[in-house]
Amino acid sequence: MTTMPVPPASSGAPPMLTVGKPRRRRRGTHQAGPITYLLLVITAAIFILPFYYMLVGASRTMSEIAQVPPPLTPGGNLWHNIQAALEQQNIGKALINSVVVSGCVTVSTVLFCTLAGFAFAKMRFRGSAVLFAIAVATMMIPPTLGVVPLYKIMATLHLTAKLGSVILPSLVSAFGVFFMRQFLLQAVPDELLEAARVDGATSTRTFISIVLPIARPGMAVLAMLTFMASWNDFFWPIIALNSTNPTVQVALNNLGGGYVPDQSIILAGTLIGTLPVFLVFVLLGRQVVSGIIAGAVKG
Amino acid sequence: MSDVSSAAAAGASPDTASSTASTASGGSGEGPSSQDAPPPASVRVGERRRRTWRQRAFRFEAKAAPYAYVSPFFLIFAAFGLFPLVNTVWISLHEYKLGSEMTWIGLDNFRWLFSNPLFYNALWKTFTIGVLSTVPQLLLALALAHLLNYSMRVRTFFRVSMITPYATSVAAATLVFSELFARDAGFANWILSWFGVGPVDWRNGNWTAQVAIAIIVTWRWTGYNALIYLAGMQSISQDLYEAAAIDGASRWQQFRHVTLPGLRPTILFTIVVSTIGATQLFGEPLLFGNGSADGGAVHQYQTIGLFMYQQGWQYLQLGKAAAVAWVTFLIIVVLVLFNTAIVRWRTRSER
Numbered sequence: 001m002t003t004m005p006v007p008p009a010s011s012g013a014p015p016m017l018t019v020g021k022p023r024r025r026r027r028g029t030h031q032a033g034p035i036t037y038l039l040l041v042i043t044a045a046i047f048i049l050p051f052y053y054m055l056v057g058a059s060r061t062m063s064e065i066a067q068v069p070p071p072l073t074p075g076g077n078l079w080h081n082i083q084a085a086l087e088q089q090n091i092g093k094a095l096i097n098s099v100v101v102s103g104c105v106t107v108s109t110v111l112f113c114t115l116a117g118f119a120f121a122k123m124r125f126r127g128s129a130v131l132f133a134i135a136v137a138t139m140m141i142p143p144t145l146g147v148v149p150l151y152k153i154m155a156t157l158h159l160t161a162k163l164g165s166v167i168l169p170s171l172v173s174a175f176g177v178f179f180m181r182q183f184l185l186q187a188v189p190d191e192l193l194e195a196a197r198v199d200g201a202t203s204t205r206t207f208i209s210i211v212l213p214i215a216r217p218g219m220a221v222l223a224m225l226t227f228m229a230s231w232n233d234f235f236w237p238i239i240a241l242n243s244t245n246p247t248v249q250v251a252l253n254n255l256g257g258g259y260v261p262d263q264s265i266i267l268a269g270t271l272i273g274t275l276p277v278f279l280v281f282v283l284l285g286r287q288v289v290s291g292i293i294a295g296a297v298k299g
Numbered sequence: 300m301s302d303v304s305s306a307a308a309a310g311a312s313p314d315t316a317s318s319t320a321s322t323a324s325g326g327s328g329e330g331p332s333s334q335d336a337p338p339p340a341s342v343r344v345g346e347r348r349r350r351t352w353r354q355r356a357f358r359f360e361a362k363a364a365p366y367a368y369v370s371p372f373f374l375i376f377a378a379f380g381l382f383p384l385v386n387t388v389w390i391s392l393h394e395y396k397l398g399s400e401m402t403w404i405g406l407d408n409f410r411w412l413f414s415n416p417l418f419y420n421a422l423w424k425t426f427t428i429g430v431l432s433t434v435p436q437l438l439l440a441l442a443l444a445h446l447l448n449y450s451m452r453v454r455t456f457f458r459v460s461m462i463t464p465y466a467t468s469v470a471a472a473t474l475v476f477s478e479l480f481a482r483d484a485g486f487a488n489w490i491l492s493w494f495g496v497g498p499v500d501w502r503n504g505n506w507t508a509q510v511a512i513a514i515i516v517t518w519r520w521t522g523y524n525a526l527i528y529l530a531g532m533q534s535i536s537q538d539l540y541e542a543a544a545i546d547g548a549s550r551w552q553q554f555r556h557v558t559l560p561g562l563r564p565t566i567l568f569t570i571v572v573s574t575i576g577a578t579q580l581f582g583e584p585l586l587f588g589n590g591s592a593d594g595g596a597v598h599q600y601q602t603i604g605l606f607m608y609q610q611g612w613q614y615l616q617l618g619k620a621a622a623v624a625w626v627t628f629l630i631i632v633v634l635v636l637f638n639t640a641i642v643r644w645r646t647r648s649e650r
Contacts, residue, residue, distance in 0.1 A: 030449050030450070030550075031449065031450055031451070032446075032449035032450065032451035033449075036446050036449050036451070037451070039446055040446055040447070040451075040457050043443060043446075043461070044456075044457055044460040044461070046518070047460050047461060047463055047464055047518070047522060048460055048463060050464075050467075050472065050475045050476065050479070050518070051463065051467075051475075053475060053478070053479065053486065054471070054475050057475075057478060065478075065484065066483065066484045067484060068483070068484050068489060069489050070484055070485070070486055070489055112371040112372055112375075113372065115368040115369075115371065116368055116369045116371070116372045118368060119364070119365040119366075119368035119369050120369070123364070123365040123368075124365075125362070125365040125366065128365065131369060131373070135372065135373075135376075138376060138380060138381075140571070140575065140635075141380070141384065142575055142578070142579045142631070143380075144579055144581070144604060144607075144624065144627075145383075145384055145387060145624045145625075145627065145628045146379075146380065146382075146383025146384040146386070146387055146624070147383070147607075147611075147620075147624065148383075148387060148390055148395075148611060148617050148620050148621040148624060149382065149383035149384075149386035149387055149390055149621070150379060150383040151611075151617070152386075152390070152617070153378075153379070153382075153383070168375075168379060169375075169379035169380070171371075171375050172371060172372045172375045172376060174372075174376070177372055197361075200357065202357065202360050202361070202364075203360060203361055203364035203365075204360070204364065207368075228466055231468070232466075232467070232468035232469065234468065234469045234470060234581070234582045235579075235581050235582065235604075238585075238608075239608070239611075239612055248468075249468055249469070249470045252468070252470035252471060252474065253470055253585070253586060253590055254590070255474075256470070256473070256474045256477070256586050256589060256590055257585075257586070257589050257590015257591065263478055263481075266474055266478075267474070267475065267478065269474075270470070270471040270474045270475060273468065273470070273471055274467060274468065274471045277466055277467075277468070278463075278466065281459075281463065281466045285455075285458075285459035285462075286455055286458075286459065288459075288462065288466070289455075289458050289459060289462065289526060292462065292465075292523065292526050292527070293526060293527070293529070293530040
């Protein structure tokens with residue numbers, strides 16, 4: 001395959017199927033000129049430089065950061081700063097908490113959204129169009145609007161300041177339902193489901209034996225996007241959790257708002273908090289790109 | 300289990316079938332339950348009755364399954380999405396202090412809100428920062444998508460680098476940018492000093508603080524929107540471009556009369572999403588002000604989200620916070636309708 005952003009469906013199709021087809025002609029028949037390259041390199045640099053600066057600042061001392069001109073290369077103070085940051089604001093605990101929260105949210109989102117996506121993509125039932133329209137419409141509702149009653153619910157359940165308060169509202173996502181429906185529409189051939197039904201397989205059996213194996217690539221992309229979003233979630237965790245039991249983002253907020261005058265330690269904290277997502281991203285960036293594109297193209 | 304794989308072989312490409320078969324045989328190992336051969340003529344009555352019962356159960360399962368599959372999503376959404384949204388109205392009609400009972404006060408929260416200069420300040424700041432971040436963000440994204448649409452090498456590298464900011468959390472991005480916008484030894488001021496511009500006190504200026512926050516937002520979302528535009532551009536038929544080229548349209552004319560009309564739905568989508576995002580701005584101004592909900596010394600970057608947070612979780616006035624949330628919701632509805640109407644009207648006027 002070329003490096004075009006393929007819709008995730010084709011990554012789910014076995015390579016055998018694409019052999020017979022003529023290759024799609026490349027888009028943008030215009031060859032990129034030197035100016036295009038130059039502009040793109042500059043833009044890419046602007047997008048990547050803050051990360052580089054994070055590394056530079058996190059590996060320097062406070063006084064080095066305060067120099068004019070600012071340092072442009074990493075120094076040798078990284079380990080010291082990381083250790084200092086881990087002692088601040090429970091960052092160690094925050095990392096564990098974030099892994100637990102993002103892990104639970106990802107597993108449940110992928111499972112429930114695959115189920116719902118399969119029903120919307122391949123099953124006929126009364127009211128499916130209306131229900132799906134409702135699900136898509138909820139994507140547009142910002143979560144911050146219901147935050148006061150949500151807080152009240154969590155207080156009633158005695159969950160405030162506990163991880164459950166952050167996990168519960170994120171167990172499903174409308175985007176996930178939409179995404180899995182798009183994926184399964186293309187990936188699961190109707191004949192296969194028909195054959196299974198004729199053979200007397202129940203829906204559940206069909207789902208487990210036929211749909212799940214085919215859905216795996218889509219589920220992987222959704223898992224990645226969900227994990228990233230959950231890891232980076234800010235508004236609700238800030239409200240629901242406190243500094244004694246934080247997620248990484250809450251700890252970073254305290255680090256920035258606390259009385260740590262040492263910028264190098266703050267930057268070391270951001271480095272620690274960003275690293276897990278960044279690793280996922282470096283390894284699987286292409287899939288993230290295809291996932292964003294698939295989610296953006298309204299069916 | 301052979302039955303499923305044979306059926307699959309009949310109905311699908313061999314390799315999908317083989318993958319199915321392998322997973323199916325690795326499954327729970329029990330065959331489908333209603334796998335009866337067609338009954339011989341001398342079938343016993345009891346057996347037939349059992350078969351019809353089984354068929355009924357099978358049909359019921361097929362009918363009920365889709366509802367069972369979508370129910371987890373809708374149950375959780377109803378409990379933690381829809382109910383809070385509706386309940387916000389109810390709470391906004393009460394005095395509700397954190398940790399105490401609610402008392403009915405009718406529209407008092409709204410009266411307080413609409414006579415509060417800080418609320419109008421927050422609305423205005425949300426609007427200005429929103430415009431300062433949304434407009435450049437979408438224009439830059441369009442230009443960037445156009446560049447990415449050329450065929451080139453190292454394509455993937457460029458695309459992935461475009462959304463690294465999207466993968467960064469609000470907190471991390473803002474903390475780094477706060478450092479870059481520092482007054483005395485910040486990167487931004489150092490670069491400005493090359494051009495003889497004196498050190499800017501980004502955080503304490505009125506417009507400078509808003510511009511700094513808008514830059515953070517723009518940095519985070521430009522690449523994401525560019526990818527979405529790119530996807531839209533690639534779905535435009537190549538024939539249209541060829542036809543335009545044959546008619547002697549220049550590159551710019553092609554962009555103006557083929558690309559832009561083709562992108563219209565995508566552009567509407569990004570405008571709506573960015574507008575909603577702009578009304579929700581919270582993390583950037585909070586962390587830019589070192590975790591204070593004031594939004595600067597004279598509230599020069601206190602957005603509506605920050606204002607709500609301050610009422611609810613700093614002053615513990617949850618009823619007032621709910622009133623702010625509800626007003627925000629109405630504003631969003633109006634904005635979305637307004638956006639949609641403008642795009643529709645443009646479309647009609649151009650026909």
